[in-house]
Amino acid sequence: MKYVSLKRGQFTIPYLSTIDGADQWEFIIYLQRYMEEGDVLELLYIENQNDSMHDHLPSTPLLEPIEINIRQRTYQTIHGTFQLSANDWMQELYHRSYLTAFGVTTIVKY
Numbered sequence: 001m002k003y004v005s006l007k008r009g010q011f012t013i014p015y016l017s018t019i020d021g022a023d024q025w026e027f028i029i030y031l032q033r034y035m036e037e038g039d040v041l042e043l044l045y046i047e048n049q050n051d052s053m054h055d056h057l058p059s060t061p062l063l064e065p066i067e068i069n070i071r072q073r074t075y076q077t078i079h080g081t082f083q084l085s086a087n088d089w090m091q092e093l094y095h096r097s098y099l100t101a102f103g104v105t106t107i108v109k110y
Contacts, residue, residue, distance in 0.1 A: 023099055028090045035070055035109045043098075043105040064103035068093065071109045 021027055022043055035041070067076040073084040075096055084092045098105055 025094055028094050031070055031107060032090055035107070037071070037109055039109050041107040043107070045099040045101050045105070047101055064100055066098055066100060066103060066105040068098060068105065068107045069109070070107065 019027075022045075031041075064078050068074070069076075073086060073089045075082045075084055075093065075098070
């Protein structure tokens with residue numbers, strides 16, 4: 001086996017985690033406080049995690065992606081791009097549908 005020396009910052013390592021409460025106010029606060037410039041977070045909403053992994057993978061194509069840019073304060077869906085208020089963006093985002101079973105939600109900060 002051959003190992004390759006990697007320079008710091010050239011590559012990203014994806015993490016797969018299960019989170020609970022991404023639809024809660026505390027999650028919005030977490031995004032505001034801890035997302036750093038260049039961070040990308042992708043959320044895939046799965047309604048029932050009690051079934052086996054095979055049973056709750058999406059059976060339909062994910063055709064309704066949502067992209068949220070924390071730095072630019074934008075919220076984009078298949079219906080268009082919406083500018084969030086500079087002062088009240090966390091409250092506005094909390095009241096929008098940012099988790100959906102019909103697409104991946106991508107949250108970025110750049």
